[in-house]
Amino acid sequence: MNPSHSAPPLLAACLRLLAALLLACILSPAVHAQASEEQAQTVIHMLDYVSVDYPQAVKDGKVADESEYQEQREFVARSLALLAQLPAKPEQPALLAKGRELLARVDAKAAGPEVAAQARTVMADLVRIYKLTTAPRQAPDLRRAQAIFQAQCTACHGAEGRGDGPAAKGMEPAPSNFHDAARMEQRSLYGLYNTITLGVAGTPMRAFTELPEADRWALAFLAGTLRTPQEALRQGEALWREGKGKEQLGTLRALVTQAPRDVRQQGGPALDTVRAWLTAHPEALQAARPAPLDFTRAKLRESLAAYQRGDAAGARQLAISAYLEGFELIEASLDNIDAPLRTETEREMMALRSAIDTGQPAAAVAAQVDRIESLLARAGERLSGDALSTEAAFVSSLLILLREGLEAILVLAAIIAFVVKTGRRDALPYIHAGWIGAVLLGLATWVVASYLWEITGANRELTEGISALLAAAMLLYVGFWLHKRSYAQAWQAFIREHVTAALGKQTLWAMAGISFLAVYRELFEIVLFYQTLWAQAGPEGHAPVLAGIAAAMALLGALAWVILKYSARLPIGPFFTVTSALLVVMAVVFVGNGVAALQEAGILQSTPAAFVSVPILGIHPNAQGLAAQALVLVLIAVTVLASRRGGVRSQAH
Structure with missing residues (x-):
């Protein structure tokens, strides 16, 4: 076995495949979606003109202005052609049928109000089906x-x-x-x-x-x-x-x-x-924006109404919005007051989506909405009684940062301890550049979310999910790199070959990437949680919130110091074993949380499974998340066994 290799071939191949898939998932849909939205917005634009100008061109079944009439007909025909080019959706055939009906009415020189109403119907359906941006992100200046x-x-x-x-x-x-x-x-x-x-x-x-x-x-x-x-x-x-x-x-x-x-x-x-x-x-x-729980209730009622009229896709999207744009914003505060209630409410909201996806009877969906609303009422009582108190503001602020920062601290401390222990302090700038860049981007995210535009729940979960999966891939890469050096002979050969614990550029940049992703994905969520907590606490609660942040930062700093101090006392072999084990465990956690975030964003389906829920370990009781974590564990086991066999053969020689 050559200790200078960056990663086992199987792992390297898997990482390349994962990176390619992630890039395909991120870049290709984004470019395609942008082009599709531009087409759809053009249709909206043309039909808006038809709804306004057609009544002036045709009066009492007769053309009053031939050139204007021909222009209106051209707009409708062009709109119909663009509608046919949009990405396939289950509702697209019905939308095209309404577009053809609109063109037929124009050809028949139907009454102006009739054509205008049909044009507005097509526009409304287009916006709903393709989820077009129809409103500014912030109040215009x-x-x-x-x-x-x-x-x-x-x-x-x-x-x-x-x-x-x-x-x-x-x-x-x-x-x-x-x-x-x-x-x-x-x-x-x-x-x-x-x-x-x-x-x-x-x-x-x-x-x-x-x-x-x-x-x-x-x-x-x-x-x-x-x-x-x-x-x-x-x-x-x-x-x-x-x-x-x-x-x-x-x-x-x-x-x-x-x-x-x-x-x-x-x-x-x-x-x-x-x-x-x-x-x-x-x-x-x-x-005058509604409180998160009020928003959740309103969207749940809209979701039920959409399902009752046969619009399952619309109902699912509204159910997702009820969670992401409403309930999730108060999750952190509720978790600090009544964690079981938060868990139960989240589980029932996921169950509502499953009921919609599997086509349950409308009565069953209505009963599920009723269950959620009763839980929301309890949550409202718990929050109204405690959320604005000085003690609750301090504890909520402390736990948000402590809980979200713990994962990042564990990863950063493990990597820093490694480079210090091996005498490669020249690798520290890469690691520090990663987390400092993440902090700066986190501050930029706060400015953007506060002053420029609203970051939607779906975008928040999508960012968290993708960054978690990328971080998991890099953690596996570095974790297995360290595992290979847990054998004394391999480490000694490595030292002899490189004089000092030389790190390849590929591994250095992987460590910098982990440093960045581990910190930013937590900061991204922290910024949005603190926005909600800041508003809930009110002016009198701002000081306790700031005190909670300061206390959490002190605790996280102490935790990092303890890890760095005591890891330095471990012999080199056990140190690498412990560190690599920590990193691969964190990778499993990130995979579970990444899949859960993509499920909450509505990107992946969620099938409930009879299993324990341990969010701190990334364990969520759904089939997709558990299967992804099981796959990672199999990959880890196969790679470790292959590495050990290589180590035994190397020792035999």
């Missing part, structure tokens, strides 16, 4: 939009948005007049955003893709406010403060996807006045 409008838009649209700018003279068609009530009544903010993003083919209105997404949304909101008088804004604010519109317009998504006419039909002039004020003051929606 209308003050910034004013500056952009003056610089980019006034030449054509005019200083007040009346379509009378100095460059508008002779334009065909004329620039939009944002004070045209008849037209603006039919335009949603989402439609305006798409126009700014994609432009309008055949007109001087170009696509403003060079502007960041947040700025395009801000311009759409600004355009939607230009025709609203100040008196109406004051009335809308008063009605909002009285509670009007919170159910119908309580989210940015609800606000941007409904045209003023739709809002007026739904709730009359008063609701439309609230819509106008919220368009001018979208930050009010950020302040």
Whole structure:
């Protein structure tokens, strides 16, 4: 056996395969998804124009404007072709059928309201089926939009948005007049955003893709406010403060996807006045976001309603959202107060998804939702009684960082102890660069999550899952590298060959990668947990939260010092054995937690299994996670046996 090899051939092959699969999973779907979303957004854009302009082109079954009619027909036909090119989904045939029906109505010169309604139906189904982004991530900044409008838009649209700018003279068609009530009544903010993003083919209105997404949304909101008088804004604010519109317009998504006419039909002039004020003051929606448990209850009810009307895919997605965007945000706090209740609630929410996936009767799904809601009520009682107390804020803060940081500390301490013990302190910069880079990226994540856009639960779990699997692969690599050197003869030969414990660049960078991933995946979760805890604690609880962070950092530092101190006293062979064993155990833990994170994100299925639940060891009672961990254990066993046989043969020589 040549001790200079970086890893056993079987392990190296498995690692290369795992890396290739991970890259395929990460990069290929992302590129494909981006192209598909662009196609789908183009369809939304064209059908939005059809819903607004077709009624002007066809009146009483007769074409009033031939060129406009032909343009509307071309938009519908092109939309139908793009719909057929989108990725296959179970609901796609029904969507295509509705698109063909829309084209048939246009060919038959059907009434304007009928065609407009069908176009809006196709748009709504497209957004739902392909989960398109239809709302800004954060409340748009209308003050910034004013500056952009003056610089980019006034030449054509005019200083007040009346379509009378100095460059508008002779334009065909004329620039939009944002004070045209008849037209603006039919335009949603989402439609305006798409126009700014994609432009309008055949007109001087170009696509403003060079502007960041947040700025395009801000311009759409600004355009939607230009025709609203100040008196109406004051009335809308008063009605909002009285509670009007919170159910119908309580989210940015609800606000941007409904045209003023739709809002007026739904709730009359008063609701439309609230819509106008919220368009001018979208930050009010950020302040009025529902509490996590309220959000969870609402999404569960929506999930049940979707399942009852036969939309199993929509019901599953809503059930995932109920967990990721609601319950998971208070898991850490509840875990510190009533861990069994947290575990039971999480298990029942996973069971709801399984019931939906396996096509259980609607009554069974409804009963499962009732069980979850009773657990949520208990969770609400436990949190309302304890979560805001000084002691609870301190303990929650302490345990969040201590629990999440323990895995990273164990991995980092083991690697640092190794390079120190073998006299290769020149490897420390690689390790330190890894965890320092992770800390800096963690701080950037906090800034992004707090000020730029909202990191969704699905993105959070996807990041955690992929980083956990990558970390597991690197842990196996380094763990087996160390295991090979646990034999005294192999280690002595290694020393003789390299004079000092030389480490190859490949292994050094693997250690740096572990250092980065082990720290960042924990920091990513810590940032989002502390955001929720900070809000729950309130101003009076911020000091205990900060004290808990300080205490946890001190404890983690002490733990690392103890590991480093006592590992230095171990003989070289047992040291390598213990360290390699620790790393492969952590790899098994990371694999279990990585699979669980991808299941929570809805990427992987979860089949309940009759097995114990030990989250700290990455053991979750579902078939997919247990099978993945069993596969890793088999890989470890095979590689260790092969390594030992090689060691015996080497000693015999």
